[in-house]
Amino acid sequence: MSAVMQPVAAQAERIRVQGLVQGVGFRPTVWRLARREGLRGWVRNDGDGVDLHVQGDAAAIERFARALRDEMPALARIDRVIRRPAVPEDAGDFRIVDSEGGAARTGVVPDAATCTDCRAEIFDPFARRYRYPFTNCTHCGPRLSIVEAIPYDRAHTTMRGFALCDDCRDEYTSPQDRRFHAQPVACHACGPRARLLRTDGAAMAADMLTMLDDVDAACTLLQRGEIVAIKGLGGYQFACDATRADAVARLRDRKRRPRKPFALMARDLDVIRRHCAVSDDEAALLASPAAPVVLLVADGARRVDDGVAPGLRTLGFMLPNTPLHHLMLRRMDRPIVLTSGNLADEPQCIDDAEVGARLGRIADYVLTHDRPIARRVDDSVARIVDGVPRLLRRARGYAPAPLRLPAGFERAPAVLAYGGELKNTFCLLRAGEAIVSHHVGDLDNPRTQEDYRRALADYEQLFEHRAEWLAVDLHPDYRSSRLGREQAAARGLPLATVQHHHAHVAACLADNEVALAAPPVLGIALDGLGYGDDDALWGGEFLLADYRAARRLGTFKPVALIGGDRAMREPWRNTYAHLMAEMGWARFANDYAELELHRFLAAQSRALIDGMLASGTQAPPASSCGRLFDAVAGAAGICRERTQYEGQAAIEFEALADAGTLADADDTLAYPFAVPRLKSGLPYIEPLAMWQALLGDLILGTPVPVISARFHKGLAKVIVAMVRQLCADGAPAGGVRRVALSGGVFQNRVLHEQVAARLRAAGFDVLAHRQVPANDGGLSLGQAVIAAARALSAAERRGE
Known part of the structure; x- marks a missing residue:
């Protein structure tokens, strides 16, 4: 809750506004509201937010104070308003005065996607900024990616080297203009410029590709199947036509990214809807000022190349977030891949001097510009889960609010x-x-x-x-x-x-x-691995927790990680470890010898592995839910031998889950789990019955999508059963009715929604991540x- 002092009836007041109130047009809004109410005084930025002095009729001051909240700019966020009586000053008309320094306690507004007004200007042949790729105003444009100090003024950004022309200066200094003190404001005459170059340094003539400009020429290259490096808002990106298998395959090979899905960008929502189902909530998220990558369910008749997101039923789409992207895609009626400008696992390139060495091996052309990037900012990723937008990666558009x-x-x-x-x-x-x-x-x-x-x-x-x-x-x-x-x-x-x-x-x-x-909650933290209080490896935990302390009340069955870190990259190792922990090789071979899974595991170096299991050498036990997913996916033949990126097996296994089985199949067909106790007395999730049911389905030839759905439902059921047991009267968490879901496993939409719905049906209040990732x-x-x-x-x- 915001802390607001009680209003006072005074002829003059000093008002302090804290929050995200710099670089968003807040001072011009204050100026407009004060003049509307006939108030005198001044407003300025400082290190703590916005400071203002108003004087005039007391009722007018009250109306003004209410309007500060009701009519604040779209990108602003008021956290606190402090009002106190002041001595009237000898003031003329209300004015905006120069910023003051001081300790930086105000927020930096995140980079914001191009607003509707600026987008209209860049496509209007009669506008001064027609086709200008760095058009912005106080409602949009770069912030975090250019700011170097607070207060957020032009001299403290990477735009300080671009002197304003007379026309831009008039806009910048006019409180009535939406570009008043928009720090990156510029135009063709005075601002940054885009250039299309070859990454090998050879000469080229962009006018051979377009009748317009270098940005439009880049579109022609994309349409011809080329890979183009693009200097975006917070770093370089690689782009290619997402419908051309040859271009996508070439980008994967050069970037050394064999399976991890690529992000996509499309000109508008109509293009996205040709490839994915888009709900109203997803459309709003795509078109928001943050403009994140949004995971969407792909249409079965999609024309995006299968190599964009191998093994998945979702595509990560975003809309253009800068004028440069809007202009480049103007003639592009199909999606493009738009992924970070780097080799796999390296940070995104932001330094122009590194383009040739780091990006030239991947892209043949680069669309660059001369506005420096202050810091690397990747694209944010979000997904609608359980009816709520949830961040999977928090970066451009959200950080560092x-x-x-x-x-x-x-x-x-x-x-x-x-x-x-x-x-x-x-x-x-x-x-x-x-x-x-x-x-x-x-x-x-x-x-x-x-x-x-x-x-x-x-x-x-x-x-x-x-x-x-x-x-x-x-x-x-x-x-x-x-x-x-x-x-x-x-x-x-x-x-x-x-x-x-x-x-x-x-x-x-x-x-x-x-x-x-607040009293403790029952926290369910499901992920790959984390170091436990007992020096063991945890990853499937039920904690009675508040901010000060946490007590472990339940867990998943600890199973060996064969080969240590290798178990995270080779799912079959987890499959073998689970089967040995549940039934041993003799029983598995006797009952399931007909399975292809048996033949695969029998061909491994079992003597060496069994020795590791017996001695514990390079095979530490871990109560990991993430590794259970790997084990089950490996058994079903998904990414069995090796994964190419973190979580791949679980992600592809989730993608296969049959919607009909999830929605309509009897719960009794879900795979069963038990909740016995370890020798220490700690209750744990025992998967033996699940493995028996799953292996039986493999013998019967049950389709893998049905197997996936039955596993997800069964796991959700036993998680809820554990919660009910721990929260029953007389149990360690007796009386607790609030459950918090966290850890990367809960980014699995199927499991999250199954668990949340079942918990709510059982009378629990469910908390889950929204503003920061669960991972x-x-x-x-x-x-x-x-x-x-x-x-x-x-x-x-x-x-x-």
Whole structure:
């Protein structure tokens, strides 16, 4: 809830507005509203937001204060309004005055997709910015990708090298104009310019490809089947015609990305609807100012090449988010692949000097421009799950908008949380809000590690954040954790080590604005792996948790990871480990020798593997739900031998799930699980009966889509059964009626919706992620709020 002081009847007031109120046209809105009410005074930006002085009739001031919220610009977000009486000044007409510096406590607005007005201008032959690929105003355009310091003024952006022409300066200085103090404002005469070049440096004549300009010439190259590197908002991208198998295959080969799905961009919704079913909610998400990649169900008659998203029934589409993309696709009536400009697993290229060396091996042409990129910002990815838009990757369009923290965190100290190893983000927490960084990526890549360190320093400088606590994952070998421990020692700061799955659940609580003082919830954290409190590997956990503490109440059956990390890349290892844990080789061979699965497993180096299982060497047990998915997918023949990207087996197995079986089949046909107890007394999900039913279906030749649906339904049923058991009267979580779903497995739409619906039917309140990903991209937020809660508890014990 916003903290708003009671209005006062005064002839003059000083008003402070905090939130996302810079770079969005907020001051011109204040100017317009003040003049409408006949008020005098001034408004300015500073490091804390927007500061203004108004004087005049008391009733007019009240109307003005209400209108600040009711008529604020589309990209603005008001978190707090503070009003206090002021001494009347000798003021003339209301005016906008120069910004003040000071500590940066205001938010940076994310990059925003081209607005309707600017889009109309670039296609209007009579407009001054006809076909200008860097058109923007206060309602759209680059922010995070160009800002270098706060307050957000032109001198603090990468646009400072472009001097405004007279026409642009008139717009920039006129409060009535929608470009008033739009920091990237420019035009053909004074702004950045696009150029089409060959990546090998050879000369070319773009006018041989078009009658218009270099941007349109790039469209011709795409139509001819070429791969073009494009300098986008937050980095370079690779583009090709998504309907041409030869172009898609060539891009996959050169980029070294054999199976992972590509993102797509289309000129408009009509083009997308030729290839996918698009609901009203999905259309609104696609057309929002954030313009994320949205996962959509593909039409069976799609004309997009199968190589775009092998093995999947979904396609990730986005609409153009800059004028350059709009102009380039004007004549393109089919989708293009638009993926990050890098080799597989490397960070996206943003440096013009690296284009030839890093991108020239993949693209033959590059559409570039001379506006520098301040920092790399990837595309965000979202999906409608259980009727709600949920972020799978939080980057362009969303980061770094601060997240308002729930009640109780107002006095929390400043925390820097370092995030996880995969899908890394980090988080800056202070003054009741959390700034979660843009998606950084997987830290097992050296280039990404360098980018991560730069981004950490960049955010601390940009937001003038002075951490009082640091927070890291409990895993001792995460690169992020090692860096956090090093910096804690170097800075002399207290360090909070946070259990992985507790962080997942806490992030879900913060995402849903659950108050610090709220009673514990039952958190279900399902993922691949995380380091447990007992030094074991966890991944399927039921936790009684709040922000301060978590207690493990239930788990999945611990099963060996044969070969350690190799088990994450080779699903058959998990299949073998599960079968050996459930029935052993003799029984499996006796009962299921006719299966092709038996023949495959028999051909492996069983003597060596069995020795590893017996000794535990390179075969640590893990209670991983993610590895259970791999094991079942491998048994069904999905990605059995090797995956090409994280989660591939589970993703393709989910994609196969038969909709009719999910919706209509009797629940008794769902695969059964049991909930016995480990020797320690901890209840766990036992999959023996599931394996017997699944192997029986394989013998019967049951279609894999039906097998997938039966597995998903059965797993959802046993998860709910575990919740009911743990929350029954007299049980460890007796009386708890609120359940939080977190971890990357819950990005599986089928499982998420099955579990959520069954929990609600059983009378539980279900919390799930929306603003931050359920996967490891949300870990840093969870680490930050847990560290803050611990610090506040310590302060309370000291009587502070």
